[in-house]
Amino acid sequence: MSDHTTVTVPAHILVASRETIPTDNMTGYFDGAFTRALRAVRSVGAEPAGPARAYYFSPLTDSVDIAGGFPVAEEHAEALTAAHPDLVHRIPEHEALVRRHTGPYDGLTAAWQELSDHVRSLGRPTGPVFWEEYVTMPTPEADPAEMITDLYATLA
Numbered sequence: 001m002s003d004h005t006t007v008t009v010p011a012h013i014l015v016a017s018r019e020t021i022p023t024d025n026m027t028g029y030f031d032g033a034f035t036r037a038l039r040a041v042r043s044v045g046a047e048p049a050g051p052a053r054a055y056y057f058s059p060l061t062d063s064v065d066i067a068g069g070f071p072v073a074e075e076h077a078e079a080l081t082a083a084h085p086d087l088v089h090r091i092p093e094h095e096a097l098v099r100r101h102t103g104p105y106d107g108l109t110a111a112w113q114e115l116s117d118h119v120r121s122l123g124r125p126t127g128p129v130f131w132e133e134y135v136t137m138p139t140p141e142a143d144p145a146e147m148i149t150d151l152y153a154t155l156a
Helices: 023-043 074-083 105-122
Strands: 005-009 012-022 053-056 063-072 088-091 094-102 126-134 148-155
Touching (some): 074 088, 094 105, 105 126
Antiparallel strands (some): 012 088, 053 126
């Protein structure tokens, strides 16, 4: 992936806990949201169809409308909707600009700013949602400098 790549993101299903939270509580939110989503997916005999993601439905101000969870295959949608209707979100197909960030999470703010600046330079309005895909998840033994996070800005 180059610095910025425009992609068509297919429609997909996200199993996630969507909440409006104070931005200073994001770490605590993610700990619980990812655990809850993974348990829900596995409760119907499924596994995530990709890495963990955090979808942002509002700008980060004092609070944020956020959904943290995992994509799942369409074949599990019915069972998940029956068992966990509050956690199933259908994301429509859309065009997005993607930027890969390698390094610690404290560098994500600058990476997002750079992506936003690039979108503006293209003269393209953004869509209603942005998300992070955690290509590598942190573990106690992981080197933060090697964390890979893909940033997606939907385009209108």
